[in-house]
Amino acid sequence: MLNEAEKIDCREFVAPNDVAQGNYKLNLAFVANLFNKYPNLPEPGTDEFEIDAVDETxxxxxxxxxxxxxxxxxxxxxxxxxxxxxxxxxxxxxx
Known part of the structure; x- marks a missing residue:
């Protein structure tokens, strides 16, 4: 996991020992850093679509x-x- 994070330049805050021991704060910082660099969420309003009501005869x-x-x-x-x-x-x- 950390090797893959290093490939995308997101390996900060944690070492393999921190992940194995389940250090909550460091793992949370790692995930927060990952989402900050790669949010992959569309901007609000870019992909909005209206759900059509299904009509029944x-x-x-x-x-x-x-x-x-x-x-x-x-x-x-x-x-x-x-x-x-x-x-x-x-x-x-x-x-």
Whole structure:
């Protein structure tokens, strides 16, 4: 770990013995130094995107509510992903 940190010029504050003994303050200083030199976090506002609301058609909602009213387990929240295993469909056949 320390050899790799030295390659990116971040080996400060700690020696191998400090890591092995778990010296909290020195290890914290090492990690803080690593994040200060290489934060890898985007600047606020650069990669913001809006999550689109997933719309459900009237027919999908009606069908989902009908299945839930039949007492299937597990409860159907999203028609397509919850039916992909086929367990709920088999439960509806048995009713």
């Amino acid at each position: 009237r027919e999908e909602k009606t069908y989902r509510n009908w299945m839930n009213s039949m007492g299937v387990d597990p409860h159907v929240n999203w028609l397509y992903s919850d039916l992909c295993s086929g367990v709920i469909i088999f439960q509806l056949y048995d009713i």
